[in-house]
Amino acid sequence: MNDSVDEQLKALQAALSSKPPFCSGVLEVLPENLVLYYGKDGNLGRIDFASASEDKLKHLTSVCDPATFGRNDRDVYDETYRKAGKLDAAYFAAKFDPQSSGLLDAIRGDLLEGDRERPIRAELYKLNVYGPGSFFKAHMDTPRGSDMFGSLVLVFPAAHEGGAIELRHEGAEWTFDSATALAASQKPSIGYVAFFSDVEHEVTPIRSGYRVTVTYNLYYAAESDAVLGGGDRPVARDPPANEAAFKAGLRALLEDEAYMPDGGVLGFGLRHQYPCDRQDPTKNDLKQFERRLKGSDAMLLRVCRALGLEASVQVVYKTYAGSALLDRVVDFEDRDDPEEDVVYWLKSTYNGMVLKSEYTDEEYEVSVSWVTPYARNDAMSLPFMTYGNEADVTWAYIHLCLVVKVPAVPRAVNV
Ligand SMILES: O=C(O)CCC(=O)C(=O)O
Numbered sequence: 001m002n003d004s005v006d007e008q009l010k011a012l013q014a015a016l017s018s019k020p021p022f023c024s025g026v027l028e029v030l031p032e033n034l035v036l037y038y039g040k041d042g043n044l045g046r047i048d049f050a051s052a053s054e055d056k057l058k059h060l061t062s063v064c065d066p067a068t069f070g071r072n073d074r075d076v077y078d079e080t081y082r083k084a085g086k087l088d089a090a091y092f093a094a095k096f097d098p099q100s101s102g103l104l105d106a107i108r109g110d111l112l113e114g115d116r117e118r119p120i121r122a123e124l125y126k127l128n129v130y131g132p133g134s135f136f137k138a139h140m141d142t143p144r145g146s147d148m149f150g151s152l153v154l155v156f157p158a159a160h161e162g163g164a165i166e167l168r169h170e171g172a173e174w175t176f177d178s179a180t181a182l183a184a185s186q187k188p189s190i191g192y193v194a195f196f197s198d199v200e201h202e203v204t205p206i207r208s209g210y211r212v213t214v215t216y217n218l219y220y221a222a223e224s225d226a227v228l229g230g231g232d233r234p235v236a237r238d239p240p241a242n243e244a245a246f247k248a249g250l251r252a253l254l255e256d257e258a259y260m261p262d263g264g265v266l267g268f269g270l271r272h273q274y275p276c277d278r279q280d281p282t283k284n285d286l287k288q289f290e291r292r293l294k295g296s297d298a299m300l301l302r303v304c305r306a307l308g309l310e311a312s313v314q315v316v317y318k319t320y321a322g323s324a325l326l327d328r329v330v331d332f333e334d335r336d337d338p339e340e341d342v343v344y345w346l347k348s349t350y351n352g353m354v355l356k357s358e359y360t361d362e363e364y365e366v367s368v369s370w371v372t373p374y375a376r377n378d379a380m381s382l383p384f385m386t387y388g389n390e391a392d393v394t395w396a397y398i399h400l401c402l403v404v405k406v407p408a409v410p411r412a413v414n415v
């Protein structure tokens with residue numbers, strides 16, 4: 001590979017990973033939006049976070065249940081992993097509304113990288129109270145539906161120290177210290193952080209005071225049938241800087257006639273994991289994920305389609321005999337004969353193709369030039385999430401990739 005192609009590929013990788021997979025901030029609100037009502041078993045309360053006394057915060061804490069989390073396929077209570085109180089959505093009502101306050105619009109503009117026409121909705125999930133010494137260690141949020149893409153955490157301005165949210169993804173780490181951000185705000189305000197649910201996050205220990213949060217699950221709204229990636233989007237939009245850079249870079253690469261003159265296949269491991277219905281995996285036709293891609297994964301498909309390239313979401317399975325590329329999700333429970341060679345089974349039942357390996361000279365059926373690294377799904381084990389915020393046997397996360405055909409020269413690339 002010559003130097004300039006190498007540099008172009010690096011620029012593509014940089015454009016795809018330049019935006020953090022979360023957004024956060026402090027939102028000024030009307031004073032009445034700092035009011036929360038709660039109650040359980042006849043034990044009722046109203047708390048105004050503009051002036052919440054310690055007694056009021058202790059009362060709220062006393063009404064909460066101990067918070068559990070999902071470890072493998074079980075909900076467990078373990079104070080070495082999660083120490084906090086929680087109330088389910090039936091037991092509290094907050095005045096603040098993410099939709100009418102404009103917060104959802106801000107999240108769409110930031111987290112969804114300018115995909116402004118995409119309707120999203122926030123579903124109330126839980127109230128959490130973290131008193132001194134409380135925390136929640138690293139986990140991902142359990143998907144609760146195929147259209148769920150993210151999580152939103154609101155932090156009320158009760159005075160506290162500690163309790164920052166740390167987020168980690170693909171080797172990078174970010175922190176949002178809502179306590180400090182809220183303490184600096186003179187006006188009534190709420191802290192917020194929204195992230196893609198497959199991004200690992202944790203709440204660091206609270207050193208003093210009370211950290212009260214309300215969490216929401218974020219979904220692509222059902223009424224949206226807008227097809228991502230088409231060049232026929234109804235409303236013009238200004239692409240964010242990383243999208244413009246990615247598009248220019250990919251076009252330049254394809255216009256270079258010395259690059260893949262006979263054509264070939266480009267592969268991009270997607271940055272995010274996606275909810276997959278584990279109970280009935282065969283209904284997971286990979287095409288449906290096109291509409292649900294998150295952030296820069298959506299941008300990648302949008303740009304490929306805009307350039308007129310043939311691109312499809314695919315999945316790589318790791319087997320003991322190498323990797324197989326497939327255009328659909330596999331139901332391993334359909335495999336009647338465990339003695340049968342799994343690669344042969346994937347090939348004969350699912351049109352799987354053996355991927356060329358960088359490490360061995362084994363025979364292969366497809367050779368992909370990977371621009372970003374791909375993760376393999378393990379064909380041999382069920383994909384339980386080790387640490388989630390809830391145990392769920394229906395939904396699992398799956399790693400996907402985008403496979404893009406590069407035509408032979410002379411090739412026409414849309415502008
Ligand atoms: O309360 C928070 O700050 C985050 C809670 C959380 O991560 C969860 O409920 O999954």
Ligand SMILES: [Fe+2]
Nearest residue numbers: 140141201389
């Ligand atoms: Fe979480």
